[in-house]
Amino acid sequence: MININDAKFITSAAGIADSPEFAMSEVAFLGRSNVGKSSLINALTQRKGLAKSSSTPGKTQLVNYFEVKFGQKFSENEKFDEALANLGENFSLMFVDLPGFGYAKVSKKMHYIWQKNLDEFIKNRPNIKLFVHLIDSRQFDLDIDRNLREYVESFLRGDQQILRLYTKADKLNQAGRAKLLKSDPGALFVSTLKGSGVAKARELIIKRAFGL
Numbered sequence: 001m002i003n004i005n006d007a008k009f010i011t012s013a014a015g016i017a018d019s020p021e022f023a024m025s026e027v028a029f030l031g032r033s034n035v036g037k038s039s040l041i042n043a044l045t046q047r048k049g050l051a052k053s054s055s056t057p058g059k060t061q062l063v064n065y066f067e068v069k070f071g072q073k074f075s076e077n078e079k080f081d082e083a084l085a086n087l088g089e090n091f092s093l094m095f096v097d098l099p100g101f102g103y104a105k106v107s108k109k110m111h112y113i114w115q116k117n118l119d120e121f122i123k124n125r126p127n128i129k130l131f132v133h134l135i136d137s138r139q140f141d142l143d144i145d146r147n148l149r150e151y152v153e154s155f156l157r158g159d160q161q162i163l164r165l166y167t168k169a170d171k172l173n174q175a176g177r178a179k180l181l182k183s184d185p186g187a188l189f190v191s192t193l194k195g196s197g198v199a200k201a202r203e204l205i206i207k208r209a210f211g212l
């Protein structure tokens, strides 16, 4: 069982130029504005107001760093997970909450600067080991997500991975779920409202961020 021993806000930055270096692997949360990035960070860290979320798109406007300290103990009635055991009892990751893509309700100039910063950041930040790409499960087939995926794949380094998660699963009906599974048979669903899929997502994020 993985516990969250601590999760705290470290700092905000406008982009890569004013981002400090941390001696820690980083997990960057990417996706359209309003898809649920900040809410998922709160669910993963079990801290309700840690990352600011809002029903108004464009809530997160800076790069926000959250240090997350995990702990784990292995009990006899739990299936032993060798990969996780390799990490030892304590380990940390930096979660990076990012502004959403595709939100244009700011001035054209602001929007341009903002997307350029974001672009530079995800391309060049050395410690990012995992991109968590969140996709709204009700609109899983949008060009913006396809473009984002292809784009990240185009510069992905050998020590980096992408994990796709489909959000707001509580709003998805059976037909919608079936349709999505047909297009992506291994789709992973999360709902921060219901808490479903969060533990599984946390485990996968940890494993992939550490290259396990």
Ligand SMILES: Nc1nc2c(ncn2[C@@H]2O[C@H](COP(=O)(O)OP(=O)(O)OP(=O)(O)O)[C@@H](O)[C@H]2O)c(=O)[nH]1
Binding pocket: 031, 032, 033, 034, 035, 036, 037, 038, 039, 040, 052, 053, 054, 055, 056, 057, 058, 059, 060, 061, 098, 099, 100, 101, 167, 168, 169, 170, 171, 190, 191, 192, 193, 194
């Ligand atoms: N029903 C439902 N709503 C959710 C879920 N996750 C997030 N939301 C809602 O979606 C809205 C946007 O959530 P945020 O976490 O702020 O989204 P974001 O991707 O960080 O948005 P930006 O910061 O604007 O890029 C909020 O109103 C959340 O309450 C979910 O699993 N189910």
Ligand SMILES: [Mg+2]
Binding pocket: 037, 038, 039, 052, 053, 059, 060, 097, 098, 099, 100
């Ligand atoms: Mg946000």
